[in-house]
Amino acid sequence: MIxxxxxxxxxxxxxxxxRQAIKLKNPRYALALILGFVYLWFLLVQPNLSTDRGxxxxxxxxxxxGAVALAAMVAWGWVFGRDKAVxxxxxxEVHYLFPAPITRRQLVAYKLxxxxxxxxxxxxxxxxxxxTGSRGLPWYARAAALWTLFSTIHLHRIGASFVRTxxxxxxxxxxxxxxxxxxxxxxxxxxxxxxVLDALPDVSRAFQTDLxxxxxxxxxxxxxxxxxxxxxxxxxxxxxxxxxxxxxxxRAMTPAVVILLLHLIWVVRSDAAFEEASVEASLxxxxxxxxxxxxGPPVAGRGRPPSAPIFRLAPSGWAGGxxxxxxxxxxxxxxxxxxxxxxTVLFAAxxxxxxxxxxxxxxxxxxxxxxxxxxxxxxxxPLWVRNDFRSDLEYADLLRAYPVxxxxxxxxxxxxxxxxxTAAQLGLLLLALAASFGATVSGIxxxxxxxxxxxxxxxxxxxxxxxxxxxNGIALLFPAWVTLGPRRPSGVEALGQTMLATPPFLLALVVxxxxxxxxxxxxxxxxxxxxxxxxxxxxxxxxxxxxxxxAFLLSEWLGGAYDRLDPSASELAGSR
Amino acid sequence: MGPNGAGxxxxxRAISGIIPPTSGTIRIAGFDLARQPIEAxxxxxxxxxxxxxxxxxxxxxxxxxxxxxxxVPDAPERIGPLLGELELVDKRSALxxxxxxxxxxxxxxxxxxxxxxxxxxxxxxLTGLDPVGIRRMxxxxxxxxxxxxxxxxxxxxxxxxxxVCTRVLIIQHGRLVALGTIEEIISHRHDLAGLPxxxxxxxxxGNTEPPRS
Numbered sequence: 139m140i141x142x143x144x145x146x147x148x149x150x151x152x153x154x155x156x157r158q159a160i161k162l163k164n165p166r167y168a169l170a171l172i173l174g175f176v177y178l179w180f181l182l183v184q185p186n187l188s189t190d191r192g193x194x195x196x197x198x199x200x201x202x203x204g205a206v207a208l209a210a211m212v213a214w215g216w217v218f219g220r221d222k223a224v225x226x227x228x229x230x231e232v233h234y235l236f237p238a239p240i241t242r243r244q245l246v247a248y249k250l251x252x253x254x255x256x257x258x259x260x261x262x263x264x265x266x267x268x269x270t271g272s273r274g275l276p277w278y279a280r281a282a283a284l285w286t287l288f289s290t291i292h293l294h295r296i297g298a299s300f301v302r303t304x305x306x307x308x309x310x311x312x313x314x315x316x317x318x319x320x321x322x323x324x325x326x327x328x329x330x331x332x333x334v335l336d337a338l339p340d341v342s343r344a345f346q347t348d349l350x351x352x353x354x355x356x357x358x359x360x361x362x363x364x365x366x367x368x369x370x371x372x373x374x375x376x377x378x379x380x381x382x383x384x385x386x387x388x389r390a391m392t393p394a395v396v397i398l399l400l401h402l403i404w405v406v407r408s409d410a411a412f413e414e415a416s417v418e419a420s421l422x423x424x425x426x427x428x429x430x431x432x433x434g435p436p437v438a439g440r441g442r443p444p445s446a447p448i449f450r451l452a453p454s455g456w457a458g459g460x461x462x463x464x465x466x467x468x469x470x471x472x473x474x475x476x477x478x479x480x481x482t483v484l485f486a487a488x489x490x491x492x493x494x495x496x497x498x499x500x501x502x503x504x505x506x507x508x509x510x511x512x513x514x515x516x517x518x519x520p521l522w523v524r525n526d527f528r529s530d531l532e533y534a535d536l537l538r539a540y541p542v543x544x545x546x547x548x549x550x551x552x553x554x555x556x557x558x559x560t561a562a563q564l565g566l567l568l569l570a571l572a573a574s575f576g577a578t579v580s581g582i583x584x585x586x587x588x589x590x591x592x593x594x595x596x597x598x599x600x601x602x603x604x605x606x607x608x609x610n611g612i613a614l615l616f617p618a619w620v621t622l623g624p625r626r627p628s629g630v631e632a633l634g635q636t637m638l639a640t641p642p643f644l645l646a647l648v649v650x651x652x653x654x655x656x657x658x659x660x661x662x663x664x665x666x667x668x669x670x671x672x673x674x675x676x677x678x679x680x681x682x683x684x685x686x687x688x689a690f691l692l693s694e695w696l697g698g699a700y701d702r703l704d705p706s707a708s709e710l711a712g713s714r
Numbered sequence: 715m716g717p718n719g720a721g722x723x724x725x726x727r728a729i730s731g732i733i734p735p736t737s738g739t740i741r742i743a744g745f746d747l748a749r750q751p752i753e754a755x756x757x758x759x760x761x762x763x764x765x766x767x768x769x770x771x772x773x774x775x776x777x778x779x780x781x782x783x784x785x786v787p788d789a790p791e792r793i794g795p796l797l798g799e800l801e802l803v804d805k806r807s808a809l810x811x812x813x814x815x816x817x818x819x820x821x822x823x824x825x826x827x828x829x830x831x832x833x834x835x836x837x838x839x840l841t842g843l844d845p846v847g848i849r850r851m852x853x854x855x856x857x858x859x860x861x862x863x864x865x866x867x868x869x870x871x872x873x874x875x876x877x878v879c880t881r882v883l884i885i886q887h888g889r890l891v892a893l894g895t896i897e898e899i900i901s902h903r904h905d906l907a908g909l910p911x912x913x914x915x916x917x918x919x920g921n922t923e924p925p926r927s
Contacts, residue, residue, distance in 0.1 A: 443807055444772055451778050453789045460782035468770035536766040538732040540783045541755035701751075704733050706724075 143240075143248040151255065161618050170616060177642060178266070201380040202360055205372035211291075212372075213330070215298050216323060243406050250293075250405070257288045263638050279387045283378035286394045290375050293401035300408045326368060333364045352503070371397060444471055457542045458550030465525040465554030505574035512566040516598075519559040520605040521639060526551040527610040531622045534705035545697030548614070552606040552693070559602045567594050596678065600685040601651065607692045608646050614699050650692075654684030715868070715875060717919050721888040722868035723763075726835045729866070730760035743832045756784055759826030763838035765818040767810040773797070773821055774806040777828055784829035796824050800850075816847045823854060834858050836867035840874060852878055872911045882911075886919050 161167040227235070227249065235245060261284045265277055275283075301320065337359040344355035359365060374393040381387035448470055451463045515522075530537060530551060537547060571591050575584060582590075613620045662677030669676060716722050728735045731747050731754060740747040743757035771779060774793060781789025797803045800820040810818060819842065826834060839855065840848050855878055859865045869875055875882060882899065884891040892899045899914065900906045906914045 444770070444809055447775070451775075451782055453778070453781055454785060454787045455782065457783050457785075460779050463782075464768060464771060464779055467775065468768070471770045533766055533768070535727070535732055535762065539730050539755065539760045540780075541752045541785075542783055543752060702734075706727065706733060 140244070140247075143244065143251075147248070147252055158618060166615060167618070170619070199357075201373055201376050202357075202369075204376040204379065205369045206360065208291075208372040208376060209330075209369060212294060212298075213327075215295055216302075246406050246408075250296075250402075253292055254289075257285065257292060261285050261288060267638065275381060275387060276384060279381070279384060280379070282391065283381070283387065283394070286378060286391065286398050287375055290394070290398045290401055293398070293405050297401060297404045297408065300405070329364055329368045333359070333362065333368060336362070336364065456546075457540075458546045458553070461530075461542075461547065461550035462554045462557065465530070465551070466558065468529070469525045469558050502574065505570040508566045508570035508573065512563040512570070512594075515559060515563050515566070516601070517640065517644065519563070519602070520555070520609045520643065523555045523559045523562075523606075525558060526555040526606060527613045528620065528622060531613060531617060534703065538703070538705055543697060544700035545693045548607070548610060548696040548700055549689070549693040552603060552610045555609075556599065556602040556606040559606070560599045563598055563602075564595060567591055593678075596682070600682060600689070601647075603689050604650050604685060604692070605643075605647050607689060607696065608643060608650065611692065611696050611699075614696055614703065650688055651685075654681045654688065657681065657684050715870075715872070715882060715915060716885040716891075719887075720885045720919075722885065723837055724888070725885065726760065726837050726866070726868055730758060730835055731755050732760070756829070757831055758833040758835065759829070759831040760835045761822055761826045761837065761839065763841045765822035767818055767821060769810060772807050772809055773802055773813070773824075776821060776825055780825045780828055786829045789828060792828060796828060800824050815842045816844060819843060819847070819851075823851075827854075827858070831863060833864040833866070836865070838869055839867055840869065840871055848874075872915060876911045884915065884918050891918050 162171060227245075235248075261281050264284050265281050301323075305320075337355075340355050340359065341352070344351040360369070374390075375397055377390035378387050378394050381390050447463070447467045449463070449466075451460060527548070540547075568591070571587055574587060613622065658677040658681030660677075661680045662673045665673035665676050724733070727733045729740050729742070729747070731740075731751050734748065740754075742754040745754035745757065747754045767776065768779075774797070777793045777796070778789060780786075781792070786792065793806075794803075797806055800823065802817065802820055802824065805813060805817060810821070813821065836855065839851050843851060852874070855865055855867065859880075867879070876896070881893070881895055883893045884899075892902075896911060896914070899918075900909075903914075903917070906917055909917075
């Protein structure tokens with residue numbers, strides 16, 4: 139039976155690669171591939187990205203921070219993760235494999251084997267991007283450490299989703315069946331709660347002095363017995379990556395591999411949970427696919443009435459407004475958005491409750507974190523927010539039948555995700571402004587903060603629109619190479635792909651931003667003697683006009699590409 | 715009509731403006747689909763065999779969305795009667811995932827008919843419908859024709875074609891094999907006279923010889 143499943147994996151992969159290779163007959167794809175190779179070569183000949191930064195952090199701190207990050211990610215998954223199984227099968231797999239004489243364990247093993255393809259790819263990308271790190275660990279050792287880490291995380295996500303599904307479906311009965319897992323989780327959470335309560339007074343005191351005291355206190359807290367015990371499993375998984383020599387690495391790999399094997403046993407033995415979670419989720423996906431030819435994301439609160447749209451669609455007006463409305467409604471009805479809002483509110487509430495009486499001491503840190511997060515969204519937001527063509531190209535048939543011009547569709551699709559991203563960034567900046575208002579942070583007074591916020595209100599929408607037009611353009615021009623649909627490669631395992639895609643995107647964005655910035659700056663510089671402060675206004679207006687012109691030209695050009703798009707082409711059909 | 719792979723769906727997709735034709739001109743309500751695609755598409759509706767619905771829009775929101783795209787200012791007033799006609803009133807706040815296959819098909823039809831198109835294209839309209847749904851679908855098709863719309867449908871169900879259609883186009887390998895009323899088609903092939911449509915179809919597409927009398 140294993141050979142049969144191996145045949146399926148081998149031939150599916152081979153045919154997929156073959157189909158991708160056929161695309162190279164198209165000059166557009168061939169040129170993109172050449173550029174891709176040049177980019178990879180550039181990465182390979184460059185010094186490793188992590189060399190300099192890694193040297194400034196001690197081995198102990200790297201391992202400690204890695205363990206904390208991993209623990210936070212796992213905790214997030216348990217508390218806010220999907221109720222549906224991560225191990226989802228395609229409709230064809232459900233149709234042919236589930237009724238076949240194959241054991242559930244073989245089915246799990248098959249899916250785990252398939253997921254290894256993604257993990258291997260990302261291990262390779264990480265090794266290419268970050269090389270062997272600052273401590274000179276051989277590439278194969280680093281690759282093995284990364285593979286162990288990614289595989290463990292992947293297995294943990296699957297196991298956690300099984301337990302969550304079992305609890306959601308069977309309540310107490312499900313809890314009894316998953317008693318061992320739940321006991322471990324309950325003890326861990328209790329230990330974390332104890333550790334946080336124990337550390338809070340010290341951390342709160344440290345906030346009243348300065349940032350270095352905060353970091354010193356956090357370091358001490360992380361070395362306390364309870365914290366150390368809670369972080370131990372995470373440290374054991376991270377340690378091989380932080381090793382400096384092959385001997386250290388070999389010592390660290392043993393417990394990491396043991397943890398990986400324990401996870402494997404946990405998942406493979408979860409037969410009952412697997413049946414409940416995977417089959418149901420897969421069949422649900424198959425039903426969705428039957429309806430729209432390709433599965434959409436799980437619907438929030440199925441069985442309950444959907445939430446009301448954020449705004450009502452007027453019966454007449456610009457057709458693109460309807461597309462924007464549809465895409466924003468979709469964002470409002472995903473659980474993900476609700477989770478993000480909930481976490482932000484919880485985060486703010488905890489800060490206010492714990493440190494509210496010492497505002498002067500935390501204003502700088504909190505506003506810096508929030509503004510920094512808004513900055514991160516400026517770079518990664520266009521890759522993460524995908525309520526645009528990247529979701530809608532699955533409906534290309536439907537969209538093409540509508541009486542709407544290509545440029546209108548393209549600009550509306552890009553504007554949909556740009557609006558969501560801008561709202562998130564401005565929300566974070568508004569919180570940052572509120573947190574820092576009344577306190578002088580890094581020598582910036584309140585008037586300057588307001589001016590900076592006003593500048594962000596003016597500039598961010600256009601920058602985001604341009605970024606989204608670039609991302610949508612990639613999806614339109616190279617649909618065979620872009621993951622279409624609302625699901626994007628996610629998790630740490632797929633982080634390498636995101637990191638690989640980010641620099642070329644940023645380069646394109648910088649090239650697009652350069653002309654309007656130069657024109658705006660030049661206008662402000664040369665008009666300053668005559669207009670004084672008003673020259674800045676003229677510069678901003680020219681910058682915005684330049685951005686608007688670029689966005690218009692890009693929309694028109696991509697609109698032409700959309701009008702020529704063949705929805706029945708294999709590159710789109712293959713995404714279904 | 716045509717055997718599998720004859721090009722029925724491709725033809726319907728081309729005359730709906732989803733894919734460009736390799737040659738020739740398509741006019742919908744007097745508008746050239748290549749030169750005036752917006753005006754032409756505003757006059758037509760394409761209803762595919764698999765209903766394409768947006769996962770996060772409710773039944774009523776689908777209709778509001780389509781009304782805005784097709785510039786139907788009185789869409790809110792039309793939605794109620796249309797939902798009543800297609801028996802979807804109780805489901806107006808439901809998401810597509812909560813609808814049965816037949817209900818999804820009805821919603822796709824409602825979206826197609828909201829703007830009162832002059833030409834309606836159905837691709838295998840009876841796929842997946844129960845007997846009641848099939849009857850209602852036939853009624854819908856006839857009603858649109860009676861109201862003056864041009865209705866073009868593709869189907870393998872020859873009895874449905876005989877029952878509903880006034881003219882028949884048979885294609886094979888993307889080429890026209892026969893076009894006209896059933897009587898007109900038979901008039902060119904006297905050996906097919908008096909045969910049921912199934913035999914006529916099989917003979918014209920070369921799958922079998924007409925039975926010798």
